[in-house]
Amino acid sequence: MGNSLLCGRFELRLERPLVMGIVNLTPDSFSDGSLYLEADAAIAHARALVTEGADMLDLGAESTRPGAQPVSAENELRRLLPVLEALRDAGVPLSVDTFKPEVMRRVLDAGADMINDIYGFRQPGALQAVAASRCGLCAMHMQGEPRTMQQAPQYGDVVAEVRGFLQERLDALLAAGIEPKRIALDPGFGFGKTAAQNYLLLNRLAELRIGQYPLLLGLSRKSMLGHVIGRQPAERVAASIAAALAAVARGAEILRVHDVAATVDAVKIWKAVELGVSS
Numbered sequence: 001m002g003n004s005l006l007c008g009r010f011e012l013r014l015e016r017p018l019v020m021g022i023v024n025l026t027p028d029s030f031s032d033g034s035l036y037l038e039a040d041a042a043i044a045h046a047r048a049l050v051t052e053g054a055d056m057l058d059l060g061a062e063s064t065r066p067g068a069q070p071v072s073a074e075n076e077l078r079r080l081l082p083v084l085e086a087l088r089d090a091g092v093p094l095s096v097d098t099f100k101p102e103v104m105r106r107v108l109d110a111g112a113d114m115i116n117d118i119y120g121f122r123q124p125g126a127l128q129a130v131a132a133s134r135c136g137l138c139a140m141h142m143q144g145e146p147r148t149m150q151q152a153p154q155y156g157d158v159v160a161e162v163r164g165f166l167q168e169r170l171d172a173l174l175a176a177g178i179e180p181k182r183i184a185l186d187p188g189f190g191f192g193k194t195a196a197q198n199y200l201l202l203n204r205l206a207e208l209r210i211g212q213y214p215l216l217l218g219l220s221r222k223s224m225l226g227h228v229i230g231r232q233p234a235e236r237v238a239a240s241i242a243a244a245l246a247a248v249a250r251g252a253e254i255l256r257v258h259d260v261a262a263t264v265d266a267v268k269i270w271k272a273v274e275l276g277v278s279s
Contacts, residue, residue, distance in 0.1 A: 005214055005253075006181040007056070007093040007136035008113030014214055017248045017267050018056065020095065020256040021049035022220065025061040025079040026071075039082045046083070050090050053264035056114070057090065058256055059083060060097035064118050064191075066150040066223075073102045084110050093136065101125035108133050116216075116256075118142050118191060120169040127176040138184045138216050139169040143192025150192065158197045162187050163208050170210060184216045184254060195227035202243070205250035214253035219243040221258055241266045 005012045012018060023046045025039075046057050061079035062071040080096060080103070087094055088111050095114035096107045101123060104115050108129075114136035121127050121139055130137060141162045143153055155161050166185045173183055187208050189198050201208065202219070209215065219225070225239040226232070237259050244255045244263050248270055257263045272278055 003212075004181060005136055005184060006134060006179065007095075008111075008134050010056075010093045010113055011181075012055065012093065012136075014253045016271055017252060018254045019054055019260055019263050019267065020056045020058050020216070020254055021046070021052070021054035021260045022256060022258050023049070023057055023059045023083070024063075025059060025083060026063040039079075039086070042083050043086045046087055047090060049260045050092055052261035054092060054260045056093040056095055056254075057087065058095040058097050058114075058116055059087075060116075062098065064097075064146045066146065066190075068146045070147075073100050076100065076103050077106055080107060081110055084112060095136070095138070099123055099126070101129040104129040108135055114138065116140070116186075118146075118188070120165070121173065122169070127172065127178075131176045131178055134182070136182050136184065137173060137178065138186050139166065139173065140186035140191065141165045141169075141188035146191075150190075153192045153194055153197060155197065158193065158200060159204050159207050162201060163210070166208065167210055170213065180213070184214045185210065186216045186218065189217065189219050190222045190224060195224045198222075198224040202246060202250070205247065205252065209251060215251065216254040216256060217244075217247045217252045218256040219247060220256065220263075237262060245270055 003014050023042055025042050059080060061076045084094060084107060093113035095116045096112045097116045098104060099117050099119040115130055116138040118140045187201050220240045221233040221236040225236045229239050240259060241262055245266055255263060
């Protein structure tokens with residue numbers, strides 16, 4: 001909490017927006033599925049993202065795109081562990097995108113610095129799997145579950161309901177004895193929300209803030225961007241940058257992105273404008 005986030009071996013300063021590079025280890029990711037499935041290719045890609053300026057990496061071995069099919073814990077670990085172990089010397093925190101307590105325990109034993117959970121640590125055993133660690137935690141809002149979440153999202157007041165959910169998960173994490181400095185919150189863009197609901201949440205992002213807990217946002221290449229510009233995921237880089245800067249202008253501390261170099265450059269220019277200086 002405050003101006004830093006505790007992430008396992010690291011304590012990240014939050015004076016400027018941080019960029020989290022996405023490393024998909026899935027054959028069916030919506031954006032770059034199968035491209036980085038092989039461990040060696042994934043490791044090389046991850047190292048390239050660090051060279052491009054990624055402040056942290058997010059490794060995911062189960063697709064959570066709308067309609068995605070579940071993956072067993074064994075398959076998830078088989079994809080994750082070699083990459084996680086090879087990147088221990090990358091010099092940045094290694095986050096693992098998973099909601100399975102068994103996977104959480106194993107990757108923490110293998111050296112993961114953060115757990116990024118689309119279910120917000122609601123699965124039985126999830127809180128217990130992470131409570132005793134020093135790892136960072138990102139609790140995300142999702143209405144429903146990945147296979148069906150986009151079929152008919154419904155809210156009375158999407159901003160109030162998402163904020164209420166994040167408050168409830170924050171309370172659960174704190175009640176489990178988790179240090180406040182370990183916690184980040186994610187409104188879950190695209191997870192059980194229409195395009196209009198996503199844009200309303202982004203427009204009113206400041207209303208989702210709870211105290212000084214950092215907001216981690218994933219907007220990169222998502223369908224909410226395609227809804228406006230009519231382009232396929234790989235052609236949404238410029239739109240992703242625009243969304244990232246809109247998020248930063250509204251207070252987001254961490255941006256989870258595919259296009260690290262472009263996002264890092266854009267954030268540097270935003271900061272130069274904000275400060276009125278060039279260095």
